[in-house]
Amino acid sequence: MSDIQVDLTNCDREPIHLLSAIQPIGFLLCMTADWLVARASANVIDHLGQAVDDIIGLPATEIFAVEALHDLRNRLTGIQGPDAVERVLGIACIAARPRDLYDCALHFSGEHIVIELEPNRREDYVDSASVIRSMMARLDQPSDLAGYFKTGARQLRALTGFDRVMVYRFDRDGSGEVVGEAARHDIGSFLGLHYPASDIPQQARALYLRTPFRIITDLAAEPVPILPARDAIGAPLDLSLSVMRSVSPIHIEYLKNMGVGASMSVSIIIEGKLWGLFACHHYSPLCPSFQKRTIAELFGQMFALKLESRDRQEAAAYENNARRATDRLMASVANDVTLLDNPEWVGETLRAIIPCDGIGIWIGAKAACGGSAPPLDALPVIARRFNALAAGRVFSTDHLAEIVPGADAYAAQAAGVLSIPISRSPRDYVLLFREERVRQARWAGDPHKPASYGPNGARLTPRESFAEWRQEVRNRSEPFSAAEQRVAETLRVSMIEVVLRLSDAAETERQTAAERQELLIAELNHRVRNILALIRGLVRQSRDSKARAVDYIALLEGRIEALARAHDQITQDNWAPALLRALIETEAAAYLGGRRERVEIEGEAVLLDPAAFSTMALVIHELVTNSAKYGGLSDSGGVRVTWARDDAGDLIIDWREFGGPIVTPPLRQGFGTTIIQRSVPYDLKGKAEVWYKPAGFEAQFSIPARYVSQPAANLSQTGTAPRAAAVTDSTAPLIGKVLLVEDSLIIAMDAEDILMELGAVEVRTVSTVAQALESLAQEKPSVAVLDVNLGEENSFPIADALKAAGVRYVFATGYGDQLRLPDAHAGTPTVKKPYTAASLSRVLEGG
Structure with a gap:
């Protein structure tokens, strides 16, 4: 007998449904x-x-x-x-x-x-409908759970007449607590007492789910056998669903030790799980009528439904508030992922979502803690344990020391934890810690049952004493609720989504940047060659043996300045939407000068956002370039550009050349042709089609509606094209000496000639800040022309010295409209490169 292992499973194996x-x-x-x-x-x-x-x-x-x-x-x-x-x-x-x-x-x-x-x-007999309606109405009155439990117990006791009716709730570990009670005044109270899980064996819990009602009318009554006890194959009758089923001898012994003469239980089932019981005790035999027992069973179901509704309403309110806070957290992290490296900020934010005392962050084998948390060197151990126990899912415990060796050493700071994995592979976690909550558990007698070898075999003997027994509970925290774990799961999904999106976005951005860099390098090479070729062509085509040299220079400078303004148009207005007409007119003016009327333009005023504007600038540039070289603009013909929006709001742009040489398809596709045919479909997800018709090249582009907008009513689309500047004979002469700061020798030499032409007595040229300041210390000029960018430095210190000395100065820049001057020099006259005598003269006159 002594060799038999006695544990809780002895009671669990008792066939309480086969007692015959x-x-x-x-x-x-x-x-x-x-x-x-x-x-x-x-x-x-x-x-x-x-x-x-x-x-x-x-x-x-x-x-x-x-x-x-x-x-x-x-x-x-x-x-x-x-x-x-x-x-x-x-x-x-x-x-x-x-x-x-x-x-x-x-x-x-x-x-x-x-x-x-x-x-x-x-x-x-009672009026069932009236009784049930009254009982349900009373359940709606309590405002808190404690009142709800007490009301439920009182209603059931009034119906059945039991001396004591308890609402018994199961904890996570299977133990239970009396959370509501209605009892005769002279028998004491069990409210708040705990009972070990072994008091209700597993097979009994299973039956409570299958048969939510159980009555024992008289513990002293002799059971009535069922005959024959076994059928032809030796099996007893399964009485799992029987309302009169006899009682286990162990359970009778247990109830007799409590002094109970009759008992009844009604299961409280929520979401298919056994939440608890109505446990009813009477200290003498008692048998409520079959009708009242049926009403009691129905009441248990209604009680559970209303309890579930209360729980869901509270959980829904909490989860809604938590999700709003989660959205704010994720928005912040999405904008700045480095916030995850700040445990104080994360902890403060998460406390508004899931109450906790401290936080630990384990990302990429780097640890950070904030608030009440374990020491930093404990985080790797905890993370590894969660990798093994709950990789990839939210996990919580109110007893960290139970799963992490040595965690009892810091239980005062972190007795419980909720882990939220924030990466696909189980390595990165946000850990929410709760401090130890030392409390006194009140048990209905010593929960440690002694082993014995009684009349029913080797088992754990039911307790004989149910006097209150107190136990100090340490190394445990307040448990994390189911609602908090659901919110944590939402956090997990959101954090992983943000982290992955940021990671994917960073990778995509790197790849796109690399591809764009290659494209820009090719485009830069292509454009530099085109610009050099164009300037050479401008020099050749502008020659006129009958014209004076000064007129020839003025015309050439005007065309070069128009070309510079055309390229500047791509990035003007700080990347705000810009007019399509201005883009086309700028490109036409850059190439045709005074003959830009050969490009006929027709269409309503529309704006293209920066992405589309930049793409179309490249396309229009190539179209104009090709037309000037081979198409309608190369001869006496022209180009007609029209646009309109279709029913979907997309912008349809038509380019038709006429009057030029007979068109034949190219034998090879160069980079410029690739830009025309692929930029709009690739960059904007629009459409591009080209036709090499003998009478003239044609193309059509469809720009998706999301890139197109209407300008404000007061924004005109006329008069926006740059005009080629011409040098007049009435340029104002410069009196005195000029300080020229320029780091490019060729540009400096050209500028010297222009300044001397404008009447400068002397031009002193330097290329660095130090040289300029040294020159100022020796002699003050009448005016200074400062290149903004001097390689690794800028000319603002020189401007500071000139301003202090009262010397007039202007800036020269290749940045165009993107130049942002310091506040101290805001409003200073600026000339754009490449500047001409006319443009520099206007700036100096206004300066």
Whole structure:
């Protein structure tokens, strides 16, 4: 005997549903599928006047009244599901006793039909509808859970008459606590007491789910056996769904130790799980009527539904608030992922979502802690443990020391934790810690049961004493609720999404940047060659043997300045939407000068956003360049550009050349042609088509609506094209000496000539800040022209010195409209490179 291992599973293995006996509050008949008696309880003789042996094998028609049998069969057909039980109240079913009324319960047990019959007690009749309506109305009155539990216990006690009715809630570890109670005033209170998980064996919990109602009317009553005890294959009758099922000897012993004479339990089932029980005790035998017991079972279901509704409303309110806070957190992290490296900020933000005392962040094998948290060197150990236990999912515990060796050393700061993995692979975590909550657990007696070898074999003996027993609970925190874990899961998904999106975006951005860099290098090379070729062409085509040299220079300078303004148009207005017409006119003016009217333009005023404007600037540039070289603009012809928006809001741009040489398709596709045909589809996801018609090249582009907008009503699309500047004979002469600061020798030499042409007495040229300041120290000039960018330095210190000395100065820059001057020099006259005598003269006159 001593070799037998005694543990909690001994009670768990007790076959409480196969006891082959019922309580003596009625009798039982077991029928075959064709309604022949297969078994019966031994007390049938008290109700039918016949012994079990006399009725075995009899058809149901010889026992039940015809109408009653018909009613029972109809009820049986209404059973839905394997664990359903049908009830019939106050039916005259026994043929031999037509005056006697019975309450019946019917269910299936395997292939057999089990009918349990209990004498109807008319004196205990109540109006079911009124009672249930009243009980439900009272449940709606309490504002908090404690009041709700107490009201539920009071309602059930008033209905059934038990001395004590408790609301018993199961904890996560299977133990339970009395959270609500209604009891006779002279028997004390169990409210707040805890009971170990072993008090209710696993098979009993399983039955509480299958049969949500259980009654024990008299612990001292002798069970009534079912005969025969076993069928032809030696199996006892499964009484899992029986309302009269006899009671386990161990459970009887347990209740007797508590002084209980009768008990009843009603399961509280929420979302398919056993949340708890109504546990009812009476200190003498008690048997509420079958009708009241049925109402009690229905009340338990309604109580659970309303409790679930309360929980869901509270959880929904919490989760909605938490999700709004989560959205704000994710928006902040999405804008600045480095915030995750700041545990104080993350902790403060997360406390508004999931209450915690401290936070730990483990990202890329780097640890950071804030608030009440373990030491930094403990985070790698915790992270590795979670990698093994709960990789990739939210995990929480209120007893960290149970899963992490040595965690009891810092339990005061971090006794419980909620881990939120924030990466695909199990390596990065946000850990929310809760401090130890030392508390006194009140148990109904010492929960450590002694082992014994009693009449029912080796087992854990039920406690004999249920006097309050206190236990100090340490190394545990406040548990994380189910709602908090759901919010944590939302956080996990959101954080992973943000982190992955940022990672993917960074990778995509790097790849795009590399591709764009290659494209820009090729484009730069292409454009530099084109510009050099264009300037050479401008020099050649502008020659006129009859023109004066000064007129020739003026015309050439005007065309070069127009070309510079055309390129500047791509990046003007600080990347704000810009007019399409201005883009086309700028490009036309750059190439055609005074003959830009050869480009006919027609279309409503539309703006292109920076991405589309930049792309179309490249396309238009190539179209104009090609047309000037080979198409309508190369001869006496021209180009007609029209646009309009279609029904979808997309902008359709048509380019048609006319009057030029006969067009033939190119034998090879160069880089410029690639830009024309692929830029719009590739960059803007629009469309581009080209046609090499003999009469003239044609192209059509479709710009998606998201890139197109209408300008403000007061923004005109006329007069926006740059005009080629011309040097007049009335340029104002410069008096005195000029300081020229320029780091490019060729540009400096050109500028010297222009300044001397404008009347400078002397031009002193330097290329660095130091040289300029040294020159100022020696002699003050009349005016200074400062190149803004001097390689690794800028000319603002020189401007500061000139301003302090009262010397007039202007800036020269190649940045165009993107130049941002310091506040000290805001409003200073600026000339854009490449500047001409005319443009520099205007700036110096205005300066």
